[in-house]
Amino acid sequence: xxxxxxxxxxxxxxxxxxxxxxxxxxxxxxxxxxxxxxxxxxxxxxxxxxxxxxxxxxxxxxxxxxxxxxxxxxxxxxxxxxxxxxxxxxxxxxxxxxxxxxxxxxxxxxxxxxxxxxxxxxxxxxxxxxxxxxxxxxxxxxxxxxxxxxxxxxxxxxxxxxxxxxxxxxxxxxxxxxxxxxxxxxxxxxxxxxxxxxxxxxxxxxxxxxxxxxxxxxxxxxxxxxxxxxxxxxxxxxxxxxxxxxxxxxxxxxxxxxxxxxxxxxxxxxxxxxxxxxxxxxxxxxxxxxxxxxxxxxxxxxxxxxxxxxxxxxxxxxxxxxxxxxxxxxxxxxxxxxxx
Amino acid sequence: xxxxxxxxxxxxxxxxxxxxxxxxxxxxxxxxxxxxxxxxxxxxxxxxxxxxxxxxxxxxxxxxxxxxxxxxxxxxxxxxxxxxxxxxxxxxxxxxxxxxxxxxxxxxxxxxxxxxxxxxxxxxxxxxxxxxxxxxxxxxxxxxxxxxxxxxxxxxxxxxxxxxxxxxxxxxxxxxxxxxxxxxxxxxxxxxxxxxxxxxxxxxxxxxxxxxxxxxxxxxxxxxxxxxxxxxxxxxxxxxxxxxxxxxxxxxxxxxxxxxxxxxxxxxxxxxxxxxxxxxxxxxxxxxxxxxxxxxxxxxxxxxxxxxxxxxxxxxxxxxxxxxxxxxxxxxxxxxxxxx
Numbered sequence: 001x002x003x004x005x006x007x008x009x010x011x012x013x014x015x016x017x018x019x020x021x022x023x024x025x026x027x028x029x030x031x032x033x034x035x036x037x038x039x040x041x042x043x044x045x046x047x048x049x050x051x052x053x054x055x056x057x058x059x060x061x062x063x064x065x066x067x068x069x070x071x072x073x074x075x076x077x078x079x080x081x082x083x084x085x086x087x088x089x090x091x092x093x094x095x096x097x098x099x100x101x102x103x104x105x106x107x108x109x110x111x112x113x114x115x116x117x118x119x120x121x122x123x124x125x126x127x128x129x130x131x132x133x134x135x136x137x138x139x140x141x142x143x144x145x146x147x148x149x150x151x152x153x154x155x156x157x158x159x160x161x162x163x164x165x166x167x168x169x170x171x172x173x174x175x176x177x178x179x180x181x182x183x184x185x186x187x188x189x190x191x192x193x194x195x196x197x198x199x200x201x202x203x204x205x206x207x208x209x210x211x212x213x214x215x216x217x218x219x220x221x222x223x224x225x226x227x228x229x230x231x232x233x234x235x236x237x238x239x240x241x242x243x244x245x246x247x248x249x250x251x252x253x254x255x256x257x258x259x260x261x262x263x264x265x266x267x268x269x270x271x272x273x274x275x276x277x278x279x280x281x282x283x284x285x286x287x288x289x290x291x292x293x294x295x296x297x298x299x300x301x302x303x304x305x306x307x308x309x310x311x312x313x314x315x316x317x318x319x320x321x322x323x324x325x326x327x328x329x330x331x332x333x334x335x336x337x338x339x340x
Numbered sequence: 341x342x343x344x345x346x347x348x349x350x351x352x353x354x355x356x357x358x359x360x361x362x363x364x365x366x367x368x369x370x371x372x373x374x375x376x377x378x379x380x381x382x383x384x385x386x387x388x389x390x391x392x393x394x395x396x397x398x399x400x401x402x403x404x405x406x407x408x409x410x411x412x413x414x415x416x417x418x419x420x421x422x423x424x425x426x427x428x429x430x431x432x433x434x435x436x437x438x439x440x441x442x443x444x445x446x447x448x449x450x451x452x453x454x455x456x457x458x459x460x461x462x463x464x465x466x467x468x469x470x471x472x473x474x475x476x477x478x479x480x481x482x483x484x485x486x487x488x489x490x491x492x493x494x495x496x497x498x499x500x501x502x503x504x505x506x507x508x509x510x511x512x513x514x515x516x517x518x519x520x521x522x523x524x525x526x527x528x529x530x531x532x533x534x535x536x537x538x539x540x541x542x543x544x545x546x547x548x549x550x551x552x553x554x555x556x557x558x559x560x561x562x563x564x565x566x567x568x569x570x571x572x573x574x575x576x577x578x579x580x581x582x583x584x585x586x587x588x589x590x591x592x593x594x595x596x597x598x599x600x601x602x603x604x605x606x607x608x609x610x611x612x613x614x615x616x617x618x619x620x621x622x623x624x625x626x627x628x629x630x631x632x633x634x635x636x637x638x639x640x641x642x643x644x645x646x647x648x649x650x651x652x653x654x655x656x657x658x659x660x661x662x663x664x665x666x667x668x669x670x671x672x673x674x675x676x677x678x679x680x
Contacts, residue, residue, distance in 0.1 A: 134585070191489045214577025215578065217581055227574070234553075236554065238554035241556070253617070260609075260610050267607050269600075270593050270603050
């Protein structure tokens with residue numbers, strides 16, 4: 001199935017310097033994919049040529065005269081950047097000219113503009129940021145990773161529903177197992193929202209397995225981990241921090257002296273396998289789930305490899321039409337709840 | 341300075357099988373330390389003998405007829421286990437017969453009993469769980485790690501004050517830098533409690549440097565990281581999970597085939613250095629900070645090495661008399677706030 005992906009070519013720390021070569025990389029690898037670069041037309045056409053790419057049926061440029069800055073307030077970007085590369089990319093999804101969009105730009109602005117332009121799906125109060133995380137057994141999906149703070153029990157329930165549909169659609173798991181992130185053996189087991197969400201999930205048709213703790217996430221004991229955005233963001237970033245520290249320790253252990261450096265050379269292929277498996281670029285590309293359209297957020301600092309991965313995720317989700325699946329699984333009471 | 345530490349010898353997954361040899365290990369290493377084992381007298385005396393230890397001036401047993409179970413409700417333990425090894429150990433701190441106590445038992449029960457018996461320090465509303473965490477530069481202290489959920493701005497402020505005093509007392513840092521754990525570039529930067537705590541800390545005499553994110557923790561950019569207990573617990577356990585996954589990946593990379601296993605043998609000393617640096621046992625021993633006495637919580641599953649480390653932490657904190665230092669730094673407005 002042919003899909004078209006709009007790429008915010010000006011977003012992210014490196015802008016078109018990363019987006020253009022990543023786009024060409026994906027086009028060379030994947031059939032039946034069309035890409036639309038949004039941003040400064042002259043700049044983008046020049047870069048495509050410089051990277052030996054050709055504009056045509058599979059790669060076109062859609063001019064956008066503005067750019068959302070990385071530190072710009074989302075409300076300001078929404079109000080004043082109506083011709084930004086980010087907004088133009090989202091508009092292409094809205095108009096149906098693209099099946100999904102990818103941006104490495106300002107997360108807050110992306111969420112605000114996508115929500116304004118595309119709207120949330122009926123029955124979903126707030127979109128959530130979801131990403132696949134590596135586990136010992138493979139991967140799991142965790143949401144919300146930072147779009148919402150102070151999530152209510154109803155929000156958490158909606159996250160669980162959306163995560164379940166996503167895991168099912170992408171990985172062909174019939175009934176993805178869902179865990180609610182909580183604190184375990186400590187004094188007070190979770191707050192009221194979590195307890196209430198647990199009760200709602202127990203009574204639902206979803207494959208809810210109960211509370212999970214932070215360390216369970218990486219064991220891979222569930223397919224979907226549900227949590228408030230503040231908690232999820234801290235968990236994700238702490239995990240990234242630990243992984244970085246471990247890589248630092250490992251490098252340092254092999255660089256202590258001549259002998260350890262020699263040992264490092266001998267085991268280079270093994271360490272390469274290890275590093276590749278740990279490579280965070282393999283997991284770049286988070287989903288703004290719950291919108292009426294597929295919007296993928298790349299890390300701002302993504303390089304070509306990482307941004308290409310985010311494009312591939314957009315292709316997969318566009319092909320699977322995840323928003324349609326979510327709509328099909330929204331329960332009547334969620335729609336009623338929203339109508340009130 | 342001679343100190344006496346009470347050890348809940350029946351607590352934890354392994355009880356006296358770990359506590360007794362760990363106690364003997366510490367006694368053989370450290371001068372001027374006296375240990376009191378609380379629990380079943382006959383069992384403990386037998387185990388001390390079996391491990392070739394001698395009871396006497398430096399090691400005594402204080403009989404306790406009960407034991408708090410690992411899954412027991414804190415309220416029940418508080419009400420019905422008045423002669424438990426845990427409570428007897430805490431009572432020894434209360435009566436001044438011990439300068440600190442260590443338990444690997446049920447965290448909730450330990451917090452409830454310690455709070456009931458020892459009380460919180462004047463000006464401190466809730467005790468917090470704090471532990472040292474490894475960073476690229478050394479270590480930092482993080483609190484709260486799970487004693488409190490839904491912490492108010494005032495609670496967070498008190499955690500910051502206590503963490504600052506702890507880091508200053510233990511590491512001799514004159515003005516420890518303090519960061520408030522928040523989410524960064526995402527849609528909504530933190531909730532009201534965190535924003536308010538940030539304002540309070542900015543106006544205080546503490547060396548507050550601002551918000552930090554999850555990945556900053558392990559960079560070691562601050563001496564003290566302050567957060568709500570739910571968030572801290574999830575961050576800590578996620579970090580443990582990632583570290584475990586990384587060790588698993590690394591082991592697996594070296595065990596793929598004959599050649600990689602051979603490579604693993606060649607770099608054994610390097611990997612040993614790395615593993616030692618990553619060893620979570622080196623960080624075993626969390627502090628229940630804010631109580632009128634030093635109470636150290638060991639991981640429930642601690643082995644001899646890990647439990648011995650928790651005892652050493654108790655010795656250091658008892659010698660430094662951390663609760664006295666906290667009391668000396670409590671600001672008048674905190675006492676007034678509490679009187680209302």
